[in-house]
Amino acid sequence: MDFDERRRKKWRKGRRERGLPDDAPFDGDPAAEGRQECEDLANYADELHHQGRIDDAVRYRLQQMAREIDMLLGAV
Numbered sequence: 291m292d293f294d295e296r297r298r299k300k301w302r303k304g305r306r307e308r309g310l311p312d313d314a315p316f317d318g319d320p321a322a323e324g325r326q327e328c329e330d331l332a333n334y335a336d337e338l339h340h341q342g343r344i345d346d347a348v349r350y351r352l353q354q355m356a357r358e359i360d361m362l363l364g365a366v
Contacts, residue, residue, distance in 0.1 A: 321363045328360040 291299070305312050335352035338344045
């Protein structure tokens, strides 16, 4: 399953768990939620590196992308 399919499936699952239709307004601040997810991604990269599943270059790139997305979301 590709990324877009996985994200749509996750969105629908979360909506069903909350008893909401797929098109209901988002309850919260999507920029703030996204920034928290960036923090999680950076931490996951550290853990993947600690487990020996990725090297320094991949960890650095993941954390760099998370920082960039965090900055973009912080501007909205």
